Amino acid sequence: MLAPLIDTRMRVLIVDHDNRGRSAAGERLLRHHLARHGVPAERIRVTSAGLDAADGELMLDVVRDEIERLGANADGFRTRSLSGAIVDGADLIVTGTKAEWEQLVRVYPHVARRAFTLSELAHLYDGAVRAAPLAEHATMLARRRDASPGLPLDFDLPPVQDAEIHVAVLGARIDEACAWVADMWSALLPAGASPAEPTGEAMVLDAFGVRVAVDFAGADVAPMVLRASRMWSRCVVEPMDDAAAEVALRVTVDSDPKVLAAARARGELAYPDMGHALHLLTSAITVRAIERRVGGPVLLHAAGVAAPSGDVVGFVAPSGTGKTTLARTLGAHYGYVTDETLAVYEGRVVKPYPKPLSVLRAPPHTLKEEWGPESLDLVPTPTRHLRLARLILIERDIYADRPALEEVPLLEGLAHLAEQVSYLARLPMKLHTLADLAESVGGIARLRYREARDIIPLMPQLLGEAG
Numbered sequence: 001m002l003a004p005l006i007d008t009r010m011r012v013l014i015v016d017h018d019n020r021g022r023s024a025a026g027e028r029l030l031r032h033h034l035a036r037h038g039v040p041a042e043r044i045r046v047t048s049a050g051l052d053a054a055d056g057e058l059m060l061d062v063v064r065d066e067i068e069r070l071g072a073n074a075d076g077f078r079t080r081s082l083s084g085a086i087v088d089g090a091d092l093i094v095t096g097t098k099a100e101w102e103q104l105v106r107v108y109p110h111v112a113r114r115a116f117t118l119s120e121l122a123h124l125y126d127g128a129v130r131a132a133p134l135a136e137h138a139t140m141l142a143r144r145r146d147a148s149p150g151l152p153l154d155f156d157l158p159p160v161q162d163a164e165i166h167v168a169v170l171g172a173r174i175d176e177a178c179a180w181v182a183d184m185w186s187a188l189l190p191a192g193a194s195p196a197e198p199t200g201e202a203m204v205l206d207a208f209g210v211r212v213a214v215d216f217a218g219a220d221v222a223p224m225v226l227r228a229s230r231m232w233s234r235c236v237v238e239p240m241d242d243a244a245a246e247v248a249l250r251v252t253v254d255s256d257p258k259v260l261a262a263a264r265a266r267g268e269l270a271y272p273d274m275g276h277a278l279h280l281l282t283s284a285i286t287v288r289a290i291e292r293r294v295g296g297p298v299l300l301h302a303a304g305v306a307a308p309s310g311d312v313v314g315f316v317a318p319s320g321t322g323k324t325t326l327a328r329t330l331g332a333h334y335g336y337v338t339d340e341t342l343a344v345y346e347g348r349v350v351k352p353y354p355k356p357l358s359v360l361r362a363p364p365h366t367l368k369e370e371w372g373p374e375s376l377d378l379v380p381t382p383t384r385h386l387r388l389a390r391l392i393l394i395e396r397d398i399y400a401d402r403p404a405l406e407e408v409p410l411l412e413g414l415a416h417l418a419e420q421v422s423y424l425a426r427l428p429m430k431l432h433t434l435a436d437l438a439e440s441v442g443g444i445a446r447l448r449y450r451e452a453r454d455i456i457p458l459m460p461q462l463l464g465e466a467g
Contacts, residue, residue: 010134010185012046013090015104015115019050019079022096022174024059025067026118029175032072033182038264044134044185047090049082051103066171087111092138094118098153114138117153118177120145125184133287133422134188143318143419187269187280188287203228204245205235207289208297208343208351213245214285217263218254224274228281231372234336234354234380247288253277278370282356286341289353290422297345298437299422303327304337304350306382307463311389312350314342315447316420322396322452324357329452331378334459337386341422348440350386354378390462391417391438393446403449403458410435413444 012030016023027048034044057079058064067074080086087093087108093115095101101120105112116124124141145151202215203225216225229236252263252270263270269284271277290299302316303323317323319340327339338353345351356370373380393408393416408416414434418424427433438444449455 009042010044011089011091012044013086013093014046014048015051015082015093015095016048016097016100017050017052019048019053019081020057020060021063022170023048023050024074024077024079025063025171025174026094026096026178028067028072028074028077029070029171030178030182032070033179034186036261036264037182037186037270038267039182039186039189043189047080047086049080049086051082051100051107053079053081055079055081062167063171066167070171070175082107084108090114091135092116094121101153113142116141116145118174119152119154121181122177123151124148133290134185136422139419140319144320147318147321183271183276183280184283186264187284203232204237204239205232205285206237206351207235207247207285207355208293208338208341208353209345210247210289210292211237211245212247212249212285212289213239214281215248215250216253217250217268218252218259218270219256220253220274224251224253224277227274227278230375231278231356231370233372233374246292247285249281249284249288251277251281275369278356279358282358282370286353286355290341293343294423295426295428297343297351298427298433300342300344300417301340301420301422302342303330303339304342304352305330305333305459306335306337306350306352306386307389308335308382308384309463310382310384310386311463312337312342312386313390313392313459313462314344314388315392315394316342316417317394318420322394324359326394326452326455328357328359328376328378330455330459331373331376333456334379335381336373336378337381342388344388344437348388348437350388352381352386354381388437388441391441391444392462393417393444395446395448396450397448398450400448400450400454403447403454405445405447405458405461408444408446410438410443413438413446417444 014023014026027046030046059077064074093111095104095117098117101115101117104115124144202213205212250268252268253274254260255272260270260272293299300314300316301319302314303326304312304314306312315323315326324339327336336354337350338355339357341353343351343353354373356372357376359369359371414431417434418431424430
């Protein structure tokens, strides 16, 4: 049975001082790149405003010229003065500089955890597992910021009033950031409600109980299918005539901009090279599968490994804090269940999601590389039915001499656990559901450790303590 589609609209607000320069450029360039990906304006709504702006003025002429030179539309723009109503209507707020962020938060302190500088946004997304619904991104990024003090809050951007060459440098930097964000966000929007049957160049996957059909097209389709099939080999299932896919994706890989534009206009994922396509495909599949199970299982941001008996230990932590490294390390000894999304159904039943793992590449590469569990020699998921046996909150501590495991009071544990549940508000009974789950596995524990390998000797203890 298909879960009802949820409201996945996102409202983005870009803020600077006068709304005539950087924020105006950011608004129009981000709209431009989202439109190139076929994202309707009402799905991700991008607006801008100025902290000290006067209403109704034009953007700077040099900014208009730069926007149009980059292929975007500058028509009809008028400045807006920032107000409480505008701020409260935004899901994610982006400022160009630290000074602008500080002024914004000074006037509207309640938006601090959904407001970020452009530099912060880039650093916080870098290394994060982006396989979270867009509605959760501000919360995810704020938690990463809590765990990453000292991030650079400013890019080295020239003032927009400087010489024309500086405006071109600034425009190129903003355009690059907008193109990157549009690539990522467009991949995380749900597909249409109607499931589609796969075609010849396709694979059908089981993502924690959700059947996902991925169809490939474009000039580079053959190597793409081969690579994707290897990466996803442990999730691939045979197509069944009586089991339509709940999620259907088409991915086009082609170097021809016209082919990509046509594919995006049809609502497809489209990329000029296989690296980008494979990197974003994992997030696209995960988010769409999550959105088809909203209100059903508990969907934890957690890595999971399983003993041969089928007992699963779930290691819960925010995105980008070591779950993939932990899954890769422990998965060499125990059955690899997942590195990011642990789906726990009624009766503690776990449905596996042995998806590819994102591995950092050596500089100068910026994209993570996707590796299938088979390529990393991870232990296969046990064929027995899986059941959750332990819930462990993990925290890396570079000063820890040895791993430290401690039980956490239920209320404290639930507070941390709730932050790592997708769509908690849509769960029946919400916190009561989490409390029942925690009590059914003997409570919640916290594990502090320096390196993932330090946990290997603890695994028999973790599994032996399971009820």
